[in-house]
Amino acid sequence: MRLFRAHVLVCAGTNCSLKSNKAVQDRLVREVERRGLADEIKVVETGCFGLCEQGPTVVVYPEGVLYCRVTPDDVPELVEEHLLKGRRLDRLLYREEVPAAGAAVSAGPKAFQTVPEMNFFRGQVRIVLRNCGIIDPESIEEYIANGGYEALGKAITAMTPAAVVEEVKASGLRGRGGAGFPAGLKWEFAAKAKGDTKYIVCNADEGEPGTFKDRLILEGDPHAIIEGMALAAYAIGATQGYVYIRGEYGLSIDRLQKAINRAKEMKLLGRGIFGSKFDFDIEIRTGAGAYICGEETALFESLEGGRGEPRLKPPYPTDSGLFGKPTAINNVETLASVAQIIANGAKWYRGFGTERSPGTKVFTLTGDIVNEGLIEVPMGITLREIIFGIGGGVPNGRSFKMAQSGGTSGGCLPAALLDVPMDYDELAKAGAALGSGALLIMDDTHCIVDIARVFARFFMHESCGKCVPCREGTFRLHEFVENATKGKATPQDLQTVHALARTMALASLCPLGQAAPVPLLSTLQYFRDEYDQHINEKRCPTGTCRGLATPAKALSAAGKGA
């Protein structure tokens, strides 16, 4: 193996790909060659680094210097300065607004020299994302070099399937797709279910708006999913796995397929893995982008070739899932955690996070936040630490209004709840959910009723139409909120919509309909006065809802006057 004096890592996640990262990478390779440095410096394409807002990002190791918003034209200077002369190119360094402790107002930007110094990384614990942005996701050798497939080898050669189940159970790992069901328990059910044919399915449908963690994990570290699935298959007694990925995730599908092919070539998938009698293979199936297909039984229907609609439960998937066989279905992030748990032990994993929500959680930060992107933090960190510590706070001098946690079906948390610990149970108490790990931050220019309208429209569009409460209820929720934004809703409508919301939450067939009223209910709970202004006074305090009266102050503040 050749040794290089420096590695230049270019992020090739989807977000950076949208910002011409490929041109930057090509230019880097050409520039390095042109200057005769090809033997000393290696340019590596990596998965997502997490700082999507700042992309395309380039990190130069061994120092770990992060350069942001790099354009192809910056490359000659970058190579000249950093790689030839050993001087950091100051103008491309990452800068962060450093807020005074706890305050929402910035104390001025500061340039950070290296990755470990940055607030963005300092608060993170990277278990799932440990390889993302570090290794070339298309190289199985790099994955193995960083400890990959050791856990699978250990499990197959030194552990019984039951011991694998026990280890995952002991780790307290809970489903990262949103529901938070203990993964080990799920595997135990599937392992104990009667039947010769069992399946492991990886849910990579990731339909929550503002969530792109699974995508970036798949792009950044596809072998971690393969290894996690193989471990799950070994644990439950499955020989076939399926990854259901939404069809829009072209790069994820590409990289995962390449990874599957390489794993097969290396005999890490297929017959007799690690010389044992354990056979396992993985197939990718793509979805057509319906939100409902992230619901596990609807996913099965779609995977089997049917209309994507949820099934009645019971029976549960571990008894009768895909093709009617016992099936363990886990989210990408859950499966990506497994190898690390097996490799390092449950006790190690429990060293992160909280008692009832051990480990780490990957969040996607979007909306009015400085560092839009992908982070991984220990469970139990407060919302405030995420937004104002790692996330760099609210930009443009605006103040924080609310954060929606857990995707579109999540609750909206006001500033008063910024200190809520981010774990399954604490968020549930606050009427929100950890959900998929989406965190949508909104500043004070946004109208809460208008935001609720957008969410309601999403559900109206994505309801599968199978059961009445969801099919008609999502239509009516939207009708109500839209009427409110036009000044047409009445206090009586508000009463009706409460009855409707209760009915949907209690009587809908699947979690989509049950959760659809959550954003409305939580915004009603925390921002009732804003609804009252729309409904009773026909007034929109932020000036967002056209046609309603708006205070002049709000107009100028929101920059929406004239």
Add this chain to the structure above:
Amino acid sequence: MKLTINNLPVEVPAGTTVLAAAEKAGVRIPTLCHHPDQDVKGVCRVCVVEVEKSRTLQAACAFPVAEGMVVRTNTAAVREARRVIVELMLSRHPKDCLGCARNRRCELQALAEELGVRDVRFTHIEKKHPKDESTPSLVRDPAKCVVCRRCVYTCNEVQAVGALFPAYRGHETVVVPAYDKPLLDIACSLCGQCVHACPVGAITEHDDTDKVWAALADPKTHVVVQTAPAIRATLGEEAGLPPGTLVTGKMVAALRRLGFDRVFDTDFTADLTIMEEGSELIQRLTTGGTLPVITSCSPGWIKFIEHFYPELLPNLSTCKSPQQMFGALAKTYYAKKAGIDPASIFVVSIMPCTAKKFEAARPEMNASGYRDVDVVLTSRELGRMFRESGVDWGRLADEEFDDPLGRSTGAAAIFGATGGVMEAALRTAYELVTKKELKNLDFVAVRGMTKIKEATIDLDGTKINVAVAHGLGNAKELLERIKRGEKTYHFVEIMACPGGCIGGGGQPIKTTNAVREQRIDAIYREDKRMPLRKSHENPAITQIYAEFLGQPLGHKSHELLHTHYTAREKV
């Protein structure tokens, strides 16, 4: 399993649903998408109940009982949810109950009444989807559809046709034919079983009563009516009589009072069908023809095989259905005998069937030189005409059919139930082949609601294997058996509708399997009641061959009583 429902203890076997357990405990839970003959769908959510320790309400129709379960069906949360759900449905459903074919027979209407829904809190926004009147048989009105999926179940699981399926999603979800095309343009059997599945008026028969009223009012038109074998066992239900009531004589009397010039009987041509089809069977058996011979009386079945098994069309009997034989003879044999210009004869059929409307409209059904059958009415449409005209069933005295097309046997009567055509054919074939008298006329092995019935009959040394299927899903299963060639069949009866014609798509609402059983009983009572029970003993049949047709499978028969089939697209 022991559980309590509203504090009432009840014990039921494991696997029982909460709904069934509640029924046992004497607790009524309202339902809509639930149907006694169908698997659980659990989509309308009207039957939600509280189950202790459950985070959400549970659909009683789907949720299995558990030991020690505590169920409550009448709490504030349950009542609110049920009401909101029904209001949600009503707010999207047309408010034209008074003009709806299902007025007073509508399950949504009944549900709203049961739950005491007086006003709907949501603004009324009807679904917008055009009516489909493309076929002569059925009218679909998706605007009325409540997307309960009962028709989807029937069409896919019971009938294996797969014409109906939900399309689009969310509040735009609607049950439509493939590609949202008109029903006529896709592979639909037109059996009309979806009508029975529908709780509301979203699928109904195509109403042709106006054409009949007009013909009856025209003094220059000689209007004759034929009644299918199954009608006499079901029509009473249109008058509020219990299922299984036979109304043969009253039906004849009532038809006369409506003004029909002659009241004839499809049973006559059912007997004739046995002569022709029985002869065809014997001919194919003895001359090495295509076997098995498969019956061709059921037009829903014919359209099904034309779409999905065109390779088996040579197996079909070439006999027209009794309805079409009747039409062809009414405008030839009868016209000549009665000295009436066939151009002025108007043939009305009273059928259990929506597919019969399509059959009568098939281009080849003009052997008489005219449209052989002018109008087909279902028993539901006739029921409406009777009600409109003020027929008082209680005071009607029985009357007899007119001659000569009104004479029939018990063998014809049983055409109305699954296995009946087979049994009637066997009664005749046995005697024609063996020249011996058949002592026991009852071939019970081919009767009843068993999905596929098989028997081996000994015709004096010649053993023939017969099979009977009713409902197109069962028919499909039988056809696959035939195609696999595991067993040699000689004669096969297939009826499109479960239970045969008594369960036809044009029969009174409500037609369930329990009702079908009662109607089948009535059919066999009618058979027992008839003085003659073998088709070849019908003197009117002997007469028509002597005076007009010559002999079975003869030249005239070929011209008037036999037909051909058309392979159709699978989609």
